[in-house]
Each structure stands twice: as structure tokens, then as C-alpha cells.
Amino acid sequence: MVDQGAKDPFASVAAALLKSGIRSVVAMAYSLYVSGAQEFLPAFYRDLFRTGDVAEAARAGRQRMFQQKDRVCARGRYPLDDWLVPVVYQQEPFDFSFAAKAKKAKADGGPELPGEARDTENPYGFIGRDGAVLALERAMHRKPAGLLIQGLGGVGKTTLARGFLQWLQATDGLGKGGFWFTFQDIRSAEFVFNRMGEALFGPQFITTEMGPKLDTLAEVFRENRFLIVWDNFEVVRGIPGTAVAAMLSDEDQALLKTFLARLRGGQTKVIITSRSDEEWLETTNRYEIPLGGLQGEERWDYCEVILRDLGLTIDRKDADLVTLMDLLGGHPLAMRVILPRLAKLKAAALIQALQSNLTALGPSGDPAQDKLFATLRFAEQSLPDDLRPLLVPLALHERFVDADYLENMAKQVDPLWTRAPIDRFLGALAVAGLLNDRGQGIFEMHPALTGFLRSTRPPGASDEPGERWSRAFVNLMGQLADDLAPRELHEQRGPIFLHGANFHVALGEAERLKMDFLSRALIIQSLAVHALNTRNFQEAARLFERLATLANNLGEAEGEASAYHQLGMIAQEQRDFASAEQWYRKAMAIKEKQGNEHDAASTYHQLGMIAGEQRDFASAEQWYCKAMAIFEKQGNEHGVASTYRQLGMIALERRDFAGAEQWYRKSMAIEEKQGNEHGAAISYHQLGMIAEEQRDFASAEQWYRKSLAIEEKQGDEHGAAITYHQLGVIAQEQRDFAGAEQWYRKSLAIKEKQGDEHGAAITYHQLGMIAQEQRDFVSAEQWYRKALAIFEKQGNEHGVASTYHQLGRIAEEQRDFAGAEQWYRKALAIVEKQGDEHGTAITYHQLGMIAQEQRDFASAEQWYRKAMAIKEKQGDEHGAAITYHQLGYSAQEQRDFASAEQWYRKSLAIWVKYGDKHYEAITRSNLEILREAGGTGSIPEPGETESPPPA
Numbered sequence: 001m002v003d004q005g006a007k008d009p010f011a012s013v014a015a016a017l018l019k020s021g022i023r024s025v026v027a028m029a030y031s032l033y034v035s036g037a038q039e040f041l042p043a044f045y046r047d048l049f050r051t052g053d054v055a056e057a058a059r060a061g062r063q064r065m066f067q068q069k070d071r072v073c074a075r076g077r078y079p080l081d082d083w084l085v086p087v088v089y090q091q092e093p094f095d096f097s098f099a100a101k102a103k104k105a106k107a108d109g110g111p112e113l114p115g116e117a118r119d120t121e122n123p124y125g126f127i128g129r130d131g132a133v134l135a136l137e138r139a140m141h142r143k144p145a146g147l148l149i150q151g152l153g154g155v156g157k158t159t160l161a162r163g164f165l166q167w168l169q170a171t172d173g174l175g176k177g178g179f180w181f182t183f184q185d186i187r188s189a190e191f192v193f194n195r196m197g198e199a200l201f202g203p204q205f206i207t208t209e210m211g212p213k214l215d216t217l218a219e220v221f222r223e224n225r226f227l228i229v230w231d232n233f234e235v236v237r238g239i240p241g242t243a244v245a246a247m248l249s250d251e252d253q254a255l256l257k258t259f260l261a262r263l264r265g266g267q268t269k270v271i272i273t274s275r276s277d278e279e280w281l282e283t284t285n286r287y288e289i290p291l292g293g294l295q296g297e298e299r300w301d302y303c304e305v306i307l308r309d310l311g312l313t314i315d316r317k318d319a320d321l322v323t324l325m326d327l328l329g330g331h332p333l334a335m336r337v338i339l340p341r342l343a344k345l346k347a348a349a350l351i352q353a354l355q356s357n358l359t360a361l362g363p364s365g366d367p368a369q370d371k372l373f374a375t376l377r378f379a380e381q382s383l384p385d386d387l388r389p390l391l392v393p394l395a396l397h398e399r400f401v402d403a404d405y406l407e408n409m410a411k412q413v414d415p416l417w418t419r420a421p422i423d424r425f426l427g428a429l430a431v432a433g434l435l436n437d438r439g440q441g442i443f444e445m446h447p448a449l450t451g452f453l454r455s456t457r458p459p460g461a462s463d464e465p466g467e468r469w470s471r472a473f474v475n476l477m478g479q480l481a482d483d484l485a486p487r488e489l490h491e492q493r494g495p496i497f498l499h500g501a502n503f504h505v506a507l508g509e510a511e512r513l514k515m516d517f518l519s520r521a522l523i524i525q526s527l528a529v530h531a532l533n534t535r536n537f538q539e540a541a542r543l544f545e546r547l548a549t550l551a552n553n554l555g556e557a558e559g560e561a562s563a564y565h566q567l568g569m570i571a572q573e574q575r576d577f578a579s580a581e582q583w584y585r586k587a588m589a590i591k592e593k594q595g596n597e598h599d600a601a602s603t604y605h606q607l608g609m610i611a612g613e614q615r616d617f618a619s620a621e622q623w624y625c626k627a628m629a630i631f632e633k634q635g636n637e638h639g640v641a642s643t644y645r646q647l648g649m650i651a652l653e654r655r656d657f658a659g660a661e662q663w664y665r666k667s668m669a670i671e672e673k674q675g676n677e678h679g680a681a682i683s684y685h686q687l688g689m690i691a692e693e694q695r696d697f698a699s700a701e702q703w704y705r706k707s708l709a710i711e712e713k714q715g716d717e718h719g720a721a722i723t724y725h726q727l728g729v730i731a732q733e734q735r736d737f738a739g740a741e742q743w744y745r746k747s748l749a750i751k752e753k754q755g756d757e758h759g760a761a762i763t764y765h766q767l768g769m770i771a772q773e774q775r776d777f778v779s780a781e782q783w784y785r786k787a788l789a790i791f792e793k794q795g796n797e798h799g800v801a802s803t804y805h806q807l808g809r810i811a812e813e814q815r816d817f818a819g820a821e822q823w824y825r826k827a828l829a830i831v832e833k834q835g836d837e838h839g840t841a842i843t844y845h846q847l848g849m850i851a852q853e854q855r856d857f858a859s860a861e862q863w864y865r866k867a868m869a870i871k872e873k874q875g876d877e878h879g880a881a882i883t884y885h886q887l888g889y890s891a892q893e894q895r896d897f898a899s900a901e902q903w904y905r906k907s908l909a910i911w912v913k914y915g916d917k918h919y920e921a922i923t924r925s926n927l928e929i930l931r932e933a934g935g936t937g938s939i940p941e942p943g944e945t946e947s948p949p950p951a
Contacts, residue, residue: 014089024054025089032085034297035072039065040086058088072300114180117165117229126163127305128298129156135289136164136271145263146286148272152451155291156332157273161229164271168227175225175267182231187247187535187755189255193217194752196228203745207764207782210255214262222266230256233274244275245531245539252755253280260285293330300325302332306339320347327354327374333446334375336433341382353378376452379432387425392466394445395453396473396509398501401426403441405476412472413465442498470509477506478519481526488678489533490714496530503527517556521547525562532570535718535754541570558599561590565603575758575794577610584610601630605643615798615834617650624650641670641679648686655838655874657690664690678719681710685723695878695914697730704730721750725763735918737770744770761790765803777810784810798839801830805843812850821850838879841870845883857890864890881910885923897930904930 014027026044044061048054065083132149139147149157168174179199181192193213197205200220208216221228237253238246248256260270260281272278278286294302303314303325315321324347328334341350354374380391393409394401403422410417426443429435435443481503484492496503503523510520528543544566551559568583584603591600608623624643631639648663664686671679688703704723711719728743744763751759768783784803791799808823824846831839848863864887871880888903904927911920 014087018089018091023091024093026054026058027087027089028085029087030082030085032082033071033080035070036065036080036082036085039068044086054093055088055090058086062086072297072304111169111174111177113165113169113174114178114229116180116182116231117162117178126159126166127302128294129160129163130298131295132160132289132291133164133167136160139287139289140269142287143265144283144285144287145260145266145268146270146272146281148274148278148281148286148288149291150274150277150288151291152275157291158231160291161231161271161273165227165229174227178227178229180229180231183235183247184232186753188752189248189252189259191749191752191755192256193259195749203741204779204782206748207767207779207786209786214255214259217259218262218266221263221268224267226268228268228270230270230272233272233278234276237276237278237280239276245536245542247536247539249538249755257281257285293328293334294332295330299330299335302330302335303339306335307342310340310343312342318347320351323347324351324354327351331375333433337375337379350378353381373452373456376434376449377456379429379434382432383425383428387421387428389465390422390425391453393469393473395450395456396470396502396505397445398450398505399445400438400498400502401435401443401445402498403443405480409469409472409476412475413468467513470513471515473502474506474510474513474515474519474523477503478510478522482522485522485526485529488714488716489530489718490678490716492530492533493715496526500527500530517550517554517559520550521556521559524550525566528566532566532573535573535756537570537574537755541567544570557590557594558596561587561594561596561599564590565599565606568603568606572606572610572613575613575796577614577795581607581610597630598634598636601627601634601636601639604630605639605646608643608646612646612650612653615653615836617653621647621650637670637674638676638679641667641674641676644670645679645683645686652686652690652693655693655876657694657875661687661690677710678714678716681707681714681716681719684710685719685726688726692726692730692733695733695916697734701727701730717750718754718756721747721754721756721759724750725759725766728763728766732766732770732773735773737774741767741770757790758794758796761787761794761796761799764790765799765806768806772806772810772813775813777814781807781810797830797834798836801827801834801836801839804830805839805846808846812846812853815853817850817854821847824850837870838874838876841867841874841876841879844870845879845886848883848886852886852890852893855893857894860890861887877910878914878916881907881919884910885919885926888923888926892926892930897933901927901930 012027014025017025032040040061043064044057046057047060048057051057062083065086066081069079069081069083071078071080071082136147136149149160151157165174165178177199179196181195186192190210193210194206197208197213197217201216205213205216234244235247236256237248238244246253257280261284263270264284272286277288293299300314300316307314321342324338328338338350338354380388383391390406390410393406393413403419403426406426407417407419407422410422426435426437429449430437430443434446434449436446438444477499480495480499484495503526507520507523507527510523524543524547528540528547531537531540531543544563548560548563548567551557551563564583564587568580568587571577571580571583584607588600588603588607591603604623604627608620608627611617611620611623624646628640628643628647630636631643644663644667648660648667651657651660651663664683668680668683668687670676671683684703684707688700688707691697691700691703704727708720708723708727710716711723724743724747728740728747731737731740731743744767748760748763748767750756751763764783764787768780768787771777771780771783784806788800788803788807790796791803804823804827808820808827811817811820811823824843828840828843828847830836831843844863844867848860848867851857851863852860864883868880868883868887870876871883884903884907888900888907891897891900891903904923908920908923908927910916911923
């Protein structure tokens with residue numbers, strides 16, 4: 001439009017653009033609502049690129065506006081004939097016909113969104129947040145790599161991150177793709193880096209050391225556009241004073257901070273969602289985007305969605321409604337609580353109630369929170385008088401409340417309470433949008449409700465009713481905690497998810513009320529055991545140390561001993577065996593002094609495990625037998641089964657397969673009888689290992705899959721990772737290297753995610769063996785050195801020796817015989833020291849091969865015969881066959897064809913027996929060479945099992 005007082009006929013923007021040389025301009029002759037533009041623009045651009053004609057495209061857009069006349073305006077949705085507003089200003093038509101001839105881009109929608117970025121649970125979809133999206137889009141051009149979406153729990157941080165990624169994908173702004181990490185289940189920074197590196201550079205990325213790994217990622221991410229989301233990031237460092245504990249170590253936290261620092265000023269951004277302001281990341285690494293209520297039109301859009309379900313319409317000319325909307329501040333929860341009341345109350349009445357609440361509550365310094373709490377006070381006042389006392393116990397809860405447990409508490413406080421008012425109470429709050437009914441009497445609490453109740457009814461109110469409710473709450477949570485502590489992880493997971501935060505509140509109340517030791521100990525122990533089971537060792541150690549201190553201060557020797565025992569288990573899991581033994585012996589001293597045989601037996605058992613891990617099998621067996629004697633005496637079948645299983649492991653390590661199988665089957669019989677699926681799964685796994693060692697791979701796989709079915713059913717990721725690894729070993733032994741690698745990588749992903757360095761090192765070692773088998777010696781050495789660094793760090797001599805041996809194999813394959821011999825002798829020194837005859841025999845064999853390659857046949861034969869003596873003594877037929885074969889090859893090289901043939905035939909009989917086609921083919925080939933060179937006798941046909949001639 002042109003102002004009537006304007007002297008220049010080109011004063012309008014559209015006309016001015018024409019004057020400057022633009023051929024065609026589409027402008028608005030009058031103000032246009034956003035909802036009108038939403039109809040016009042898609043039709044306009046669609047037709048423009050179809051026909052190439054601006055005027056035709058404008059007509060298509062106007063036709064769409066004519067067909068869809070409803071607009072969001074002051075009177076809600078109202079039909080307007082605003083299709084006249086868009087006008088084409090044109091000097092001459094511009095020919096866009098080339099667009100119709102252009103080749104269509106592939107309809108792949110650009111890079112795929114991470115699966116977690118797809119919001120499938122939001123009933124209203126992604127509404128509004130235009131300001132937040134704009135703030136994120138602008139922040140994408142700032143220097144800090146981290147874009148922190150910070151706000152209260154439940155305000156919509158994750159929803160915004162999802163909506164932003166979806167918007168970027170729809171507008172081709174996602175760059176080369178995205179990554180999404182939810183930190184609630186992540187225990188190591190390396191897991192995050194490895195998953196990104198694998199996707200970008202392939203599976204070998206994992207072998208890189210941490211320094212070069214960060215260098216490589218930083219270079220690619222700085223030069224290319226990616227979007228990375230770190231969701232629920234508050235658990236990385238924890239929130240002091242809350243139930244949110246740190247899940248990552250200080251070292252891992254530093255790595256994530258370093259990663260952000262390396263990306264500063266680059267193309268890639270990391271969207272971080274957190275309840276905390278994450279100041280530790282520093283402003284140079286993170287730009288904060290506070291998330292509050294909805295703004296402007298989006299408030300009215302959300303209002304319309306809520307009221308539409310109630311059959312109500314909005315009238316923006318209603319001054320009271322406008323005031324009410326301003327008072328609610330666009331907070332989604334406040335709008336869901338208050339707006340449905342318009343079905344029965346006038347807006348003016350709601351305003352008066354809210355303003356009265358603001359005055360009653362007083363200012364907190366945060367106007368947005370004040371408005372929200374005033375809204376929640378209104379919901380509270382809407383409750384019948386007889387139900388309001390239940391707000392006191394509800395204030396003790398966090399995240400979830402269980403109707404059954406609330407009933408139990410109520411009856412402890414006043415036996416006259418019944419279930420009916422409790423159901424009415426929870427139902428009323430659910431209707432108000434403050435609780436979400438999850439079924440079976442369990443309700444999820446909106447985070448804002450918890451904050452409101454704590455501000456008006458803080459746990460620990462000094463009045464007598466408040467104290468009675470607190471004691472009932474502590475007693476109930478203590479009973480639940482006591483029931484959960486001895487259970488397996490899959491049984492703990494659900495209750496801890498629901499009531500873990502409640503445990504922390506109950507613990508605080510127990511300490512405030514100076515309740516007895518047991519009330520506090522049960523809760524601390526349950527939280528600590530769950531942390532241990534989920535491999536959050538830092539949190540587990542903190543809690544058990546807290547328990548030990550509490551017990552010591554109150555003279556509770558039994559509780560003190562229990563805490564020491566658990567601290568030993570933590571150290572053991574971290575492979576700090578010296579510390580573990582110290583903790584166990586402290587626990588044992590107390591238990592033996594008290595004559596507590598039952599608990600002492602558990603500590604004896606763990607000391608046996610420590611000895612076994614250090615390959616002191618004689619001591620391990622003594623500890624196990626000492627524990628078993630007590631377990632059997634007391635009829636503790638669970639303890640007996642566990643000890644049988646450990647004795648089976650010792651027999652397996654000694655290569656006494658028959659003895660091992662007997663122990664495992666005894667253990668399995670008890671576990672199956674008791675319905676202990678978790679224990680049975682472990683026994684199935686170990687029976688698989690026996691079959692594997694005897695090269696019965698079909699049976700081994702059956703046992704492993706039987707174990708895996710239980711582990712996956714129970715959500716036991718740690719156990720599943722171990723079984724995935726063994727299935728990889730089975731595939732590797734059958735020379736299915738692709739299948740083996742898939743299993744190993746599946747195992748490794750879990751181990752790295754859980755921060756299980758020891759388990760990861762074992763898998764790194766096996767991936768090195770696969771690379772070596774495929775003659776990729778560079779990759780093999782990288783894998784071995786990655787494993788070796790962990791083994792040496794943890795003092796795992798057995799793992800170190802095994803890796804030295806494999807590095808020797810690589811040197812040998814590359815004909816660096818001096819280097820190979822050094823590695824083998826380093827390995828030999830360890831295995832001989834540990835009395836590991838099996839490992840010793842393998843190394844003797846390889847030293848024989850080194851001598852043979854250097855044509856020192858006399859020394860080679862000495863090494864081979866030393867190896868053979870051990871293998872035959874242990875009944876290791878497959879290992880013996882390998883040595884028979886090499887003795888044959890050595891004889892062949894010395895032109896002693898008769899002896900060579902004897903050795904080869906002896907070896908061949910074993911290959912045929914075990915169905916080892918790979919080595920059978922090699923041996924048959926060598927026999928063929930012998931025959932051509934003048935050897936005697938015929939070569940047995942494949943599958944023939946004649947007894948070989950004596951060597």
C-alpha cells in the first residue's frame with residue numbers, strides 16, 4: 001500500500017522493487033494472518049515450479065485461500081475472504097519454464113533422521129516454539145559448538161530438539177546427517193565417539209587412540225555440517241542436591257568438554273538438552289537457550305487445540321481471555337490445567353483466583369514460576385476438602401506415585417483411609433493434567449507439580465501429621481528397597497525406574513527424622529546395589545562408603561561388614577584385585593568375629609573369585625570349598641549352585657572338561673529347579689564354552705543361544721554382550737570372519753556404552769585376531785595394542801601375555817623373527833610364572849615355528865616336543881594335531897619323508913575326527929606333495945577315519 005501523502009508513486013515496497021528492475025513481485029495489499037500465508041505459500045510455490053508462471057502460481061495460491069477460508073484471528077477461527085490480499089506486480093513475465101524441465105532430485109528426503117528424533121508419543125504434535133527454533137537457527141551461526149536447551153523437566157526440551165531436527169531435514173538444512181545420544185544409559189565418552197566414528201569412517205575407527213580419534217572427528221565435523229544431539233545431559237555430571245547422580249567419570253566429562261572445544265567455530269553443532277545450566281562446559285563451548293512458555297500466536301494455537309477437544313471456541317476480543325492467556329505465560333502445563341475450566345467458569349473468575357494465589361504464595365524472584373505455581377494452587381483449590389490432606393504424602397513423591405503404595409501409607413497414618421478417596425484424588429489430578437495415568441494404579445507426576453508441592457509442603461514439615469506421613473513413606477520405601485536389593489538387574493529395573501527418585505527423598509526424610517539405622521541402610525543399599533548392577537561404579541562406591549560410615553558411627557558392625565563386602569565387589573569389577581581383597585578381608589574379619597557364617601561364606605566365595613581372576617586356582621578352590629561347606633550345611637541352594645559354577649570355571653581353566661561339565665550341570669539342575677533363569681543362563685553359557693573348547697561348535701552355539709534368549713528377555717545387556725562375544729569366537733573358529741566381526745561389534749557396542757574396559761579389551765583382542773587371519777597386519781596390531789593398553793593398565797597379566805603372543809604372531813608373519821621371539825619370550829615368562837600350561841604349550845609351539853623358519857630344525861623339534869607333551873597330557877587333541885603337523889613339515893623340509901608322512905597322518909586323523917575342513921585340506925595337500933616327492937602309501941579319502949601309523 002502507498003500512503004496517501006506520499007509524493008512518489010513508487011513509495012510502496014512492491015513498486016519500488018519493480019522500479020529497481022525486478023520483473024515480478026508478489027506482495028500483500030493488506031495485512032495477512034499467518035494462517036492465511038500458510039494456505040497461500042505452499043500452493044504458490046508448488047504451481048510456480050510446475051508451470052514457471054508467477055501470475056498462474058499466485059492464482060493457485062489465492063484459489064487455495066478461497067477454498068480454506070478459516071483464519072486464526074481475534075475471534076478464534078473465523079472465515080475471511082482474504083484471498084484478495086496477495087497481488088502480483090509485474091513489468092514483464094519472467095520465464096520459469098526451465099524449472100519444469102529440470103531433473104527431479106532423488107526423493108530420499110536428504111539424510112535420514114536418527115530414530116530417536118522421530119516423536120511418536122506427542123498427542124498434539126510439535127506446536128509453536130517459533131522463537132526457540134529461531135534462536136536455535138541463529139545459534140547455529142555462533143562460535144560455540146554446544147547449543148544448550150535448558151529448562152525444567154517436562155517443559156519440552158527433547159520435543160524441541162526433535163522438532164528442530166525435523167524442520168532442518170524438511171528444509172535441507174541437516175547437512176550430512178545427524179546423531180542422537182541419550183545419556184541415561186551411557187557410561188563412557190568413548191562410546192559416543194566410537195559410534196560416530198564407525199558411521200563416518202567404518203569399523204576400523206575404533207582401533208584409533210583417543211587423541212587421534214578426537215583429531216579425526218574434529219576435522220570432519222568442523223568442515224562438514226552435522227547435527228549431534230546429547231539428550232538428558234544432566235546425568236553426565238549430575239545435579240547436586242537431587243536424585244540425579246553423575247553417570248560419567250571426571251575423565252569422561254573432560255573428554256566431552258574437549259570435544260566441544262575442538263568443534264568451536266566449525267560447521268557441526270551439538271544440541272544439548274538438560275535441566276541443569278551445565279556451567280562446567282563454559283560459555284566458550286555452550287550457548288544457552290532457556291526454554292520457557294509458548295509465545296504469541298503459538299499460545300493461541302495451543303489454546304485452540306485444548307479447547308477444541310472440549311467443543312469450545314475462542315474469542316480473542318474477550319479482554320478477560322486475553323488477560324488470562326497472559327497470566328498463564330504460555331506454559332503448556334498451566335494451559336492444560338486452567339483452560340478446560342472455561343467450560344464451567346468465566347475467564348474473569350479464573351483470573352481472580354490466579355491473582356489471589358499469586359498474592360498468597362508471594363514472589364519467588366522468578367515471575368514465570370510464580371505464575372505456574374499460582375495455576376497449580378488453583379488446581380489444588382479445586383480438590384474437595386476431604387482429598388486435600390493427600391497432597392502431603394504426594395509432596396514426598398517424585399516422578400511416579402503408586403496408588404497401592406499411597407493406600408498403604410494412608411492406612412499407617414490413619415486406619416480409616418480407604419482406596420476410594422485415593423482413586424478420586426489421583427483421578428482428579430489426572431484430569432487436571434498434573435498426573436498421567438500409566439495403568440495398574442501408577443501415575444506419572446508432572447515435574448512442575450513436584451516443584452509446586454515442595455514449595456508449599458516441603459518434605460519435613462514439622463507438624464505431627466506431616467511427620468507421620470514422612471515416617472510411613474520411609475517405612476514403605478524401605479520395605480520396597482529391601483525386597484529389591486538381592487534381586488537381579490532385570491527385576492530391579494522397573495521398580496527403580498518408578499521409585500528411584502522416591503528412594504532418595506525417603507533417605508533424606510529418614511536422616512532428618514533421625515530414624516533407625518535399618519530404615520536408612522535398606523534404602524542406601526538398594527540404590528547402591530542397583531548402581532553396581534548397572535555398572536555405575538562411581539555412584540555405587542559413593543553410596544556404599546556412605547553406608548559404611550553410617551554403620552561405623554552407629555556401631556552397626558553387620559551393616560559395616562556388608563558395605564565393605566560390596567566395596568570389594570566394586571573394586572573386583574574394576575579389576576582392582578588388591579583393593580578388592582582388602583575390602584573382603586575387612587568384611588570377613590567382622591563376620592567371623594560375630595560368628596556370622598552365612599555372610600562369611602559369601603565373602604569366602606568372592607575371595608575365591610579374586611584368586612581365580614589372578615589365576616591362583618589352588619587358592620580359589622580352597623575359598624570355594626570353604627564357602628560351599630557352609631552353603632551346604634545351611635541348605636543355601638542358591639549359594640551352592642553359584643559355587644558349583646565357579647568350581648566348573650576352575651576345571652575349565654585347567655582344561656578338565658569332564659570335571660567342568662559335571663560342576664556346571666550340578667549348578668544348572670539347582671537353578672532350573674528354583675526357576676532362576678539368570679543363573680541358568682550363566683550355566684548354559686559355560687556349557688557352551690566347554691563344547692567350544694572341545695571344538696563341538698554346533699553344541700556350543702546351541703548353549704550360547706539358549707543363554708542369549710534369557711539374557712535378551714531379561715534386558716541383561718552385560719550378559720548378552722559376553723554371549724555375543726562367544727558367538728563371535730564360534731564363527732571365527734569356523735573361519736566365518738564376517739559373521740564373527742558382526743558378533744564382536746555387537747558385543748563391543750554394549751561394553752563401551754557401559755564403560756566395561758576389561759570386556760572391551762577382550763573383544764579388541766579378538767578383532768585383532770580376525771584382522772590377522774585376513775592378513776591385515778596393520779589393523780591387527782592396532783587392535784592388539786588397544787587391548788594391551790587396557791590389560792597393562794588393569795594389571796591383567798593373563799591378557800597381557802595373550803596379547804604379547806599375538807604381537808609375536810604378527811612379527812612372525814612379517815618375517816621379523818627377532819621381534820617375534822622377543823614377544824613370545826615376554827609372553828612365556830608370564831604364563832610359566834602363572835603355571836598356565838595351556839598358554840605355555842602354545843608359546844613353545846610358536847618358538848618352534850620361529851626356529852623352523854630360520855632352518856634350525858633341531859631347536860624347532862625340541863620346542864614342538866615340549867608343546868606336544870603338555871597338549872597330550874591335557875588331552876588337547878586339536879592343539880596336538882597342530883604340533884604333529886608342524887613336526888611333519890619340519891621332517892619334510894629335512895627330506896625325511898617317512899617321518900613327515902607319519903606326523904601328517906596323525907594330524908589328519910584328528911582333523912577328520914573334528915570335521916576341521918580347513919586344516920584337513922592343508923594336510924592333504926602336504927601329503928600329496930610328499931607322494932610326488934617319493935613318499936609311500938596312499939592318501940586317505942576325505943572322511944576316512946583309519947588309525948594313523950605311530951609317530
